[in-house]
Amino acid sequence: MGYPDGGEGTVRKNPVSEKSNDSFLLLGLPLETIGGPVLNSQGKVIAVVGITDILKSKHIGSKSVEELLEKSKSGTVEPLSQWQKRKPIRLVAIGQFAQKKGRHATVRLIRANGKKRIELGDELGSGFFIAPDKIVTNIHCVADATKIQAKLFGTETFYDIEGVTAFDPKKDLVILKVARKGPKHLSLGDVQIGELIAAVGNPLYSENSETIQKTIAESFGKNVEEGKITNGTVHSIRKSDELIRLTAELLPGNSGGPILSSKGKVIGIAVGGLSSGDIGFAIPSSALEELFTNSEPTQFLELAKWQEKPEIRAYAYRFYQAQELISSALRAEEENKKHLYYKKAIEVLDEAIRLYPRDWQSCYLRGDVKTELGQYQEAIDDFDKVIELIPDGAFAYIARGNAKQDFGYYEGAIADYSKAIQFIPDYAAAYNNRGWATYLWAKDREKVEGKNEIVKSLYYAAIEDYKKTRELSPDHRQASNNLKLAEEALTGETQ
Numbered sequence: 001m002g003y004p005d006g007g008e009g010t011v012r013k014n015p016v017s018e019k020s021n022d023s024f025l026l027l028g029l030p031l032e033t034i035g036g037p038v039l040n041s042q043g044k045v046i047a048v049v050g051i052t053d054i055l056k057s058k059h060i061g062s063k064s065v066e067e068l069l070e071k072s073k074s075g076t077v078e079p080l081s082q083w084q085k086r087k088p089i090r091l092v093a094i095g096q097f098a099q100k101k102g103r104h105a106t107v108r109l110i111r112a113n114g115k116k117r118i119e120l121g122d123e124l125g126s127g128f129f130i131a132p133d134k135i136v137t138n139i140h141c142v143a144d145a146t147k148i149q150a151k152l153f154g155t156e157t158f159y160d161i162e163g164v165t166a167f168d169p170k171k172d173l174v175i176l177k178v179a180r181k182g183p184k185h186l187s188l189g190d191v192q193i194g195e196l197i198a199a200v201g202n203p204l205y206s207e208n209s210e211t212i213q214k215t216i217a218e219s220f221g222k223n224v225e226e227g228k229i230t231n232g233t234v235h236s237i238r239k240s241d242e243l244i245r246l247t248a249e250l251l252p253g254n255s256g257g258p259i260l261s262s263k264g265k266v267i268g269i270a271v272g273g274l275s276s277g278d279i280g281f282a283i284p285s286s287a288l289e290e291l292f293t294n295s296e297p298t299q300f301l302e303l304a305k306w307q308e309k310p311e312i313r314a315y316a317y318r319f320y321q322a323q324e325l326i327s328s329a330l331r332a333e334e335e336n337k338k339h340l341y342y343k344k345a346i347e348v349l350d351e352a353i354r355l356y357p358r359d360w361q362s363c364y365l366r367g368d369v370k371t372e373l374g375q376y377q378e379a380i381d382d383f384d385k386v387i388e389l390i391p392d393g394a395f396a397y398i399a400r401g402n403a404k405q406d407f408g409y410y411e412g413a414i415a416d417y418s419k420a421i422q423f424i425p426d427y428a429a430a431y432n433n434r435g436w437a438t439y440l441w442a443k444d445r446e447k448v449e450g451k452n453e454i455v456k457s458l459y460y461a462a463i464e465d466y467k468k469t470r471e472l473s474p475d476h477r478q479a480s481n482n483l484k485l486a487e488e489a490l491t492g493e494t495q
Contacts, residue, residue, distance in 0.1 A: 137256030189265025201257030250280030435465030
């Protein structure tokens with residue numbers, strides 16, 4: 001089986017598309033074969049090659065092509081320029097552009113182990129060339145590794161990192177000096193709300209993980225999708241720190257990778273995502289441009305010297321020591337061991353905040369850990385500080401709302417979830433959480449007041465929140481289960 005002037009490969013059933021009897025994955029086909037026919041041994045067309053992923057290419061089966069031909073007999077003709085403006089077509093175009101233009105300059109940052117293979121625990125994150133001898137990434141990716149290499153995606157080419165030429169601890173940005181010149185670097189562009197984007201990086205993944213924290217605990221250093229492209233859109237720009245909100249899943253390992261516009265320009269640098277996985281954040285390219293433009297050769301610091309700076313040590317404490325302890329707590333089966341890991345994590349985060357008092361991320365993480373330990377008021381205090389520093393941070397209101405809910409302060413939790421929704425109106429997790437807090441508040445009041453009109457109105461409000469959650473996220477099973485509970489509580493009938 002093969003293509004005329006194309007390549008050869010083997011066909012296997014696509015596990016991602018089990019519902020379809022006409023979907024396959026082809027292995028080992030080159031990028032240039034997109035759109036070409038797939039022939040079987042009898043020379044019959046069995047498929048048309050779709051978007052290639054270098055190692056594997058998803059393609060359209062012949063049955064789908066026949067159905068499309070039948071539809072084309074209607075005689076309706078759509079102008080090519082108009083058809084190309086359709087969102088699915090634009091997403092495909094961005095994905096192809098990212099493959100051709102973005103991946104060639106994207107790197108996988110690893111600890112240099114002196115060997116020709118990447119081992120468990122070597123993973124640091126992503127980065128990309130911004131100049132012939134310079135790579136940009138997040139500070140948190142490289143704050144703790146004494147020797148670093150950058151592996152160019154899709155090759156066995158490694159670049160040694162000599163040191164740092166510029167950095168901004170407030171933005172979590174650093175420009176690394178490379179020992180020798182690399183490939184053609186990427187260019188910077190401006191961000192536009194609603195624009196389609198492609199994020200290129202090397203994310204960790206875990207097939208059974210439901211949250212980012214669990215992904216870290218289960219997958220750190222094990223499973224990496226090198227050079228993965230994730231499509232999305234620019235949702236908004238957060239005013240307090242100018243972070244770009246993206247409707248794209250950015251997992252650990254994506255950090256430091258480029259966010260490309262439809263023109264192939266870097267509009268941002270991936271920096272993290274919400275635990276729900278449906279919102280990602282990126283540092284705007286304008287911050288990188290300013291850092292790069294103002295950097296001087298005399299600013300060069302060897303990696304070890306740079307890592308001695310208090311603000312960089314704070315990053316290392318948070319992203320490595322504290323995160324490792326939290327991951328250990330998530331894996332621990334015994335409750336006393338879990339609590340011990342959490343308490344040690346708080347001590348580490350205390351030191352990070354001492355070194356860098358404006359480190360709101362350490363404050364946020366410490367609040368999360370205190371919530372897990374049942375130290376609700378202290379957790380709320382931490383989230384208060386985060387909100388003081390990032391007043392439009394929806395994630396902080398969600399976290400504080402969770403602490404208040406666990407504390408039994410349902411009215412305060414509802415107010416916080418509502419604030420998060422104000423900042424991100426299509427944030428499904430916020431509606432679900434608000435629905436649950438409203439349901440719990442109704443149950444509490446019903447015990448004392450009976451099912452009066454106020455209690456009924458709370459149940460109705462919870463039901464509306466769950467319906468909104470399912471509207472935004474149809475596969476949200478928790479919202480579906482919670483909806484049944486609220487409806488049963490309202491009617492008194494078990495469904």
